[in-house]
Amino acid sequence: xxxxxxxxxxxxxxxxxxxxxxxxxxxxxxxxxxxxxxxxxxxxxxxxxxxxxxxxxxxxxxxxxxxxxxxxxxxxxxxxxxxxxxxxxxxxxxxxxxxxxxxxxxxxxxxxxxxxxxxxxxxxxxxxxxxxxxxxxxxxxxxxxxxxxxxxxxxxxxxxxxxxxxxxxxxxxxxxxxxxxxxxxxxxxxxxxxxxxxxxxxxxxxxxxxxxxxxxxxxxxxxxxxxxxxxxxxxxxxxxxxxxxxxxxxxxxxxxxxxxxxxxxxxxxxxxxxxxxxxxxxxxxxxxxxxxxxxxxxxxxxxxxxxxxxxxxxxxxxxxxxxxxxxxxxxxxxxxxxxxxxxxxxxxxxxxxxxxxxxxxxx
Amino acid sequence: xxxxxxxxxxxxxxxxxxxxxxxxxxxxxxxxxxxxxxxxxxxxxxxxxxxxxxxxxxxxxxxxxxxxxxxxxxxxxxxxxxxxxxxxxxxxxxxxxxxxxxxxxxxxxxxxxxxxxxxxxxxxxxxxxxxxxxxxxxxxxxxxxxxxxxxxxxxxxxxxxxxxxxxxxxxxxxxxxxxxxxxxxxxxxxxxxxxxxxxxxxxxxxxxxxxxxxxxxxxxxxxxxxxxxxxxxxxxxxxxxxxxxxxxxxxxxxxxxxxxxxxxxxxxxxxxxx
Numbered sequence: 001x002x003x004x005x006x007x008x009x010x011x012x013x014x015x016x017x018x019x020x021x022x023x024x025x026x027x028x029x030x031x032x033x034x035x036x037x038x039x040x041x042x043x044x045x046x047x048x049x050x051x052x053x054x055x056x057x058x059x060x061x062x063x064x065x066x067x068x069x070x071x072x073x074x075x076x077x078x079x080x081x082x083x084x085x086x087x088x089x090x091x092x093x094x095x096x097x098x099x100x101x102x103x104x105x106x107x108x109x110x111x112x113x114x115x116x117x118x119x120x121x122x123x124x125x126x127x128x129x130x131x132x133x134x135x136x137x138x139x140x141x142x143x144x145x146x147x148x149x150x151x152x153x154x155x156x157x158x159x160x161x162x163x164x165x166x167x168x169x170x171x172x173x174x175x176x177x178x179x180x181x182x183x184x185x186x187x188x189x190x191x192x193x194x195x196x197x198x199x200x201x202x203x204x205x206x207x208x209x210x211x212x213x214x215x216x217x218x219x220x221x222x223x224x225x226x227x228x229x230x231x232x233x234x235x236x237x238x239x240x241x242x243x244x245x246x247x248x249x250x251x252x253x254x255x256x257x258x259x260x261x262x263x264x265x266x267x268x269x270x271x272x273x274x275x276x277x278x279x280x281x282x283x284x285x286x287x288x289x290x291x292x293x294x295x296x297x298x299x300x301x302x303x304x305x306x307x308x309x310x311x312x313x314x315x316x317x318x319x320x321x322x323x324x325x326x327x328x329x330x331x332x333x334x335x336x337x338x339x340x341x342x343x344x345x346x347x348x349x350x351x352x353x354x355x356x357x358x359x360x361x362x363x
Numbered sequence: 364x365x366x367x368x369x370x371x372x373x374x375x376x377x378x379x380x381x382x383x384x385x386x387x388x389x390x391x392x393x394x395x396x397x398x399x400x401x402x403x404x405x406x407x408x409x410x411x412x413x414x415x416x417x418x419x420x421x422x423x424x425x426x427x428x429x430x431x432x433x434x435x436x437x438x439x440x441x442x443x444x445x446x447x448x449x450x451x452x453x454x455x456x457x458x459x460x461x462x463x464x465x466x467x468x469x470x471x472x473x474x475x476x477x478x479x480x481x482x483x484x485x486x487x488x489x490x491x492x493x494x495x496x497x498x499x500x501x502x503x504x505x506x507x508x509x510x511x512x513x514x515x516x517x518x519x520x521x522x523x524x525x526x527x528x529x530x531x532x533x534x535x536x537x538x539x540x541x542x543x544x545x546x547x548x549x550x551x552x553x554x555x556x557x558x559x560x561x562x563x564x565x566x567x568x569x570x571x572x573x574x575x576x577x578x579x580x581x582x583x584x585x586x587x588x589x590x591x592x593x594x595x596x597x598x599x600x601x602x603x604x605x606x607x608x609x610x611x612x613x614x615x616x617x618x619x620x621x622x623x624x625x626x627x628x629x630x631x632x633x634x635x636x637x
Contacts, residue, residue, distance in 0.1 A: 076537055082530075105536040
């Protein structure tokens with residue numbers, strides 16, 4: 001890649017007892033990038049973050065920050081700061097002393113120190129909260145104090161361990177926007193750990209999807225959603241329908257796949273992917289790529305039967321049965337797009353998909 | 364009392380039982396101050412008159428004052444040492460160590476060994492090693508019996524102590540040592556104070572260990588025991604006992620208050636019940 005990596009994770013592994021928490025993770029993070037580690041709990045994302053922060057030492061591999069190997073540097077000597085999942089606001093100190101906590105070692109003149117704290121309070125819009133204690137703050141306010149306390153140190157890299165996990169939905173969405181804006185303003189690289197795929201998609205420049213200690217794919221949100229590299233990634237990000245098939249022919253970038261459920265399918269290959277004819281493959285189609293209709297459409301279509309129709313306000317979800325498919329197919333339709341028409345259970349419909357709908361994955 | 368009218372007969376029975384319970388617990392103890400103000404050498408009813416002469420005699424007793432000073436010195440040193448050791452042990456024992464329950468059991472075993480056994484065992488050990496019997500040997504014995512109290516009090520304060528607070532301090536640039544002083548110590552302070560008070564009282568109250576190990580440096584309980592040989596000193600001993608009773612009660616109440624204050628503070632700081 002052309003981008004110069006500001007942070008490099010080089011073949012990092014960490015074992016806890018019998019479990020390999022992180023398995024040979026290798027990737028780079030750019031300067032000023034908002035990078036997310038996404039995966040279910042126990043996938044190793046927090047362990048990886050803690051190794052970058054210095055709270056765990058890799059069994060093997062190296063962590064390089066801004067050209068300096070920090071693998072064995074203790075947390076208090078690293079130019080990184082962390083926002084903890086519990087926020088870890090010091091309960092015996094007020095907001096100002098919490099924020100100023102890390103400045104003691106920087107030996108600043110009092111006036112500058114006060115200015116830095118005031119600046120941090122303004123940044124998180126908590127002016128006038130100087131003397132409040134941790135127990136007098138709401139969840140969102142604690143989260144912001146934790147953020148200010150870390151950023152006031154002017155770290156080269158900010159680590160965030162599920163910082164929005166404890167907030168309710170509405171506040172979490174507001175904080176996502178706020179956090180992203182803040183990151184653009186300060187221009188510091190963020191590494192953000194989350195298990196919430198929507199959160200990762202909405203905030204990140206790039207996302208590393210992890211499972212069982214391994215990094216499955218690293219890509220920007222659009223690529224991850226539109227062109228997942230494996231079944232596991234496709235399954236974890238959003239909802240996906242999978243069809244087993246056999247690749248029968250290749251014509252340029254277009255592969256023909258024979259499936260039991262959808263018959264012949266033409267699938268555009270991603271540049272760089274290679275499958276030989278005769279290989280068993282997987283065709284994946286997102287629920288919203290499908291179209292349901294009563295009349296035969298122009299696009300490739302097959303007959304199907306509606307099993308379940310769920311009205312969700314702005315859109316509807318359908319479970320569709322087709323012959324030869326392993327299970328029901330999930331279809332999502334914008335209610336405005338169907339022109340107010342509803343499909344009822346037991347109704348026979350045409351299921352169609354656009355040419356760029358199907359994705360080809362290794363089986 | 365309100366519950367009496369509500370629950371009628373059943374409640375009254377319980378109240379009588381509770382009263383009998385309190386009488387059984389406290390009447391023997393209250394006899395001490397009662398007779399310490401009685402103007403007679405003999406401990407018998409009816410009371411013969413009010414006096415404070417036994418307290419006056421007490422304040423003039425130089426041997427008693429020396430023994431009191433010994434007890435205070437031993438208590439101070441023993442409570443400091445056992446609280447420091449207890450703090451280190453409690454810090455380790457709150458972590459999910461392998462064999463944690465066994466370690467905790469061993470650390471607290473001395474609570475369940477009769478003090479006379481500990482006293483004799485220590486006497487044999489200390490004389491074998493060749494340490495002269497003195498206040499020093501009493502301190503050693505008292506640290507041994509005080510440590511379980513320190514561990515239990517401090518562990519209750521450590522429960523729910525968010526380990527990420529210490530990590531946050533390291534993350535913000537502080538060394539392990541400064542993290543202890545800036546985060547762990549202030550948050551543990553109520554527990555530490557409670558432990559100091561409680562272990563001080565355990566040391567202050569101890570007769571058995573001191574009896575075996577003090578040599579010629581008598582502590583207050585050993586001194587009292589010695590005085591009981593002289594019948595005419597008995598009322599003075601009662602006066603002394605009453606004074607100790609009050610000081611002990613005040614210290615225990617204060618220690619418990621500090622510990623609870625700490626717990627309430629900790630709960631509040633974690634945002635519980637707010």
